[in-house]
Structure formats: C-alpha cells, structure tokens
Amino acid sequence: xxxxxxxxxxxxxxxxxxxxxxxxxxxxxxxxxxxxxxxxxxxxxxxxxxxxxxxxxxxxxxxxxxxxxxxxxxxxxxxxxxxxxxxxxxxxxxxxxxxxxxxxxxxxxxxxxxxxxxxxxxxxxxxxxxxxxxxxxxxxxxxxxxxxxxxxxxxxxxxxxxxxxxxxxxxxxxxxxxxxxxxxxxxxxxxxxxxxxxxxxxxxxxxxxxxxxxxxxxxxxxxxxxxxxxxxxxxxxxxxxxxxxxxxxxxxxxxxxx
Numbered sequence: 001x002x003x004x005x006x007x008x009x010x011x012x013x014x015x016x017x018x019x020x021x022x023x024x025x026x027x028x029x030x031x032x033x034x035x036x037x038x039x040x041x042x043x044x045x046x047x048x049x050x051x052x053x054x055x056x057x058x059x060x061x062x063x064x065x066x067x068x069x070x071x072x073x074x075x076x077x078x079x080x081x082x083x084x085x086x087x088x089x090x091x092x093x094x095x096x097x098x099x100x101x102x103x104x105x106x107x108x109x110x111x112x113x114x115x116x117x118x119x120x121x122x123x124x125x126x127x128x129x130x131x132x133x134x135x136x137x138x139x140x141x142x143x144x145x146x147x148x149x150x151x152x153x154x155x156x157x158x159x160x161x162x163x164x165x166x167x168x169x170x171x172x173x174x175x176x177x178x179x180x181x182x183x184x185x186x187x188x189x190x191x192x193x194x195x196x197x198x199x200x201x202x203x204x205x206x207x208x209x210x211x212x213x214x215x216x217x218x219x220x221x222x223x224x225x226x227x228x229x230x231x232x233x234x235x236x237x238x239x240x241x242x243x244x245x246x247x248x249x250x251x252x253x254x255x256x257x258x
Contacts, residue, residue, distance in 0.1 A: 004081045009061025011078060013052035017044025021111040023249060024087040025051040026075070026095030028117075029175030030167040032058030035092060038238035039245065047088075047249050052078055056171045064171035068094070068182045072101035079109060088252055090114035090245065092234060093206060094175055097122055097182045103191045104184065112252040113195040113218075114245055117203055117231050119210030120188055120217070122179035129176055136169035149202035149230030156235060188217040195221040196248040198241060200229030222248075 003012050014033045023043060025036040033051035040049050055062030055074055065071050075098055079087065088111050091099035096118025103110045131139030144161045164172070195218050199211035208225055215223035224244045226237050234241045 006077060006081060008055050011052060012059035013050055014040055016040045016049045017047055019047040022048040022050055022084055022087050024084065024089050025049065026089065026091040026098050027054065028093030028095050029179060030164055030172035034163065035235060038234060039242060042242040043245060046246060050082065056168065064174040066174040066177040068097045068101050068178050071098045071178065072105065075102060076106055076109065086111045088112040088114060088249060090116065091118060092116045093118050094179050097179060100184055103193050104187055107193065110193045112248065113193050114248060115195055115214055116198045117200065117206050117233050119206050120185045120214055121183045124176045124180040129180065132169055132173040132176060137165060140164045146204045147231045149200055149228050149236055151228045152230060152236050160232060189219065192219050194252060196224065196244060197221055198224045198226065198233060198244055200226045200231065200233040200236065202228060203231045205231040
C-alpha cells in the first residue's frame with residue numbers, strides 16, 4: 001500500500017498510471033480515496049492519478065480540520081512529500097473547496113482545476129451539523145437520500161451509507177464545519193487556472209446553481225451538467241465524468257506545451 005510519512009503521521013494514497021501534470025483527486029467531507037475508484041481505473045492510460053486520504057480520513061493518520069485553509073496547507077505539504085510540483089486538482093465537494101483555496105494561495109502548484117459537485121460557498125444544513133455531534137449514525141442515514149440522484153442504484157446507495165458510517169463522526173463534523181465557514185465568492189476572479197466544473201443536475205447538496213456561479217465567475221471555466229445524477233456524480237455516472245475529465249486533462253497537457 002503506497003504511503004508516506006507526514007508530520008501528522010502516515011498518509012495513505014492510491015495511485016495509477018503515468019504522465020504529467022498528474023491528476024490529484026481530493027475527496028469530500030467524511031470521504032476517502034475510494035470515491036475516486038472509477039477515475040483511478042479509467043484515466044491511468046492518460047495521466048498519473050493520485051488519490052490521497054486526507055488527514056484523519058480513510059487509511060490516513062492524523063485528524064480532520066474545521067478549516068479549509070488548514071486542509072489546503074496540508075495538501076501543499078502532501079504535494080511536496082510526493083514530489084509533485086504542479087498538478088491538475090480534481091476536488092469533489094469539500095475537496096473542490098480545498099482545490100480552490102490552493103489555486104488562490106498557491107497558484108504556481110495548479111495546472112488546472114476539475115471542480116466536481118462543489119461551490120465557492122458551501123453552507124451546510126444546521127440539522128446535519130448538530131446531528132453529527134448528537135446522533136451521528138441516524139444523521140448519516142438521513143443524509144444519504146440527499147447524496148444521490150433518483151436513478152442511483154440501491155447497491156450504490158447502500159455501499160455509500162456503509163462507508164460513511166465507517167468514518168469518524170468527529171472528523172465528519174469538522175469537515176462540515178470547514179465547509180460551512182468556506183466562502184471565496186469575492187475572490188474567484190483572482191483564479192486564472194483553467195477549470196472544468198461538473199455537477200449532477202439532481203444534486204441537492206451543492207445544487208447546479210453553485211456550479212453555474214463558478215463557471216461564470218472563474219476566468220477560464222467550462223461547465224458540464226450531468227442529467228439525473230446527484231451529489232456523488234463521479235460514482236453515479238463515472239463514464240460521463242471520466243469522459244469530461246479525459247478531455248480536460250488532454251486540453252491541459254496541450255495548453256501547457258503550446
């Protein structure tokens with residue numbers, strides 16, 4: 001199992017393929033590298049794919065953070081440890097917030113942004129914030145219907161619920177606090193990196209209006225809406241998302257060499 005020692009302990013990451021700039025995939029709140037399994041399988045022939053478990057998540061040591069900036073600084077340290085000078089950052093939900101933060105504060109590390117089911121502001125329902133502290137198991141079960149689109153397979157929903165129940169509820173809550181505090185709406189125009197913005201049309205957690213706003217406010221962005229998909233769009237419709245990522249990665253590779 002690939003891993004590297006960090007100041008907070010051992011970092012786990014999944015990897016596949018080869019090619020530069022690498023595609024670094026950042027999971028969302030309470031998630032892990034497993035949310036990027038389809039991308040690790042499908043894109044390795046085109047690019048080096050790296051999917052870390054953020055601190056305190058999945059198989060990584062450490063603890064979660066209640067601040068996107070703290071996750072951003074941690075990811076810069078991860079890129080350094082993995083000897084990644086510049087990368088295409090693909091971020092899902094909270095992972096997209098981390099990618100945007102790095103694009104703003106460390107633009108030299110970002111070749112491109114793939115912003116999936118995310119936004120410049122990520123308000124969290126108070127019931128989820130309170131529930132993850134008081135009744136985490138029931139709250140996670142209540143959250144699942146909001147995570148998937150109407151046509152998502154029951155097996156996918158069940159596997160997702162099981163995985164979220166296995167996460168540390170303290171870390172999950174801190175992630176949601178970090179999301180709730182996040183707001184870069186007034187700074188998006190400062191981000192020059194090319195961006196692909198992807199959202200499921202049935203996303204209830206980060207509705208399509210969030211993605212439309214990103215695509216309108218970022219200097220160089222393309223919007224791709226996925227019919228029938230919900231918040232877990234890269235798991236619900238992997239072929240559609242992978243096709244969009246393949247086009248974007250190819251564009252970035254050519255864009256940086258032209």
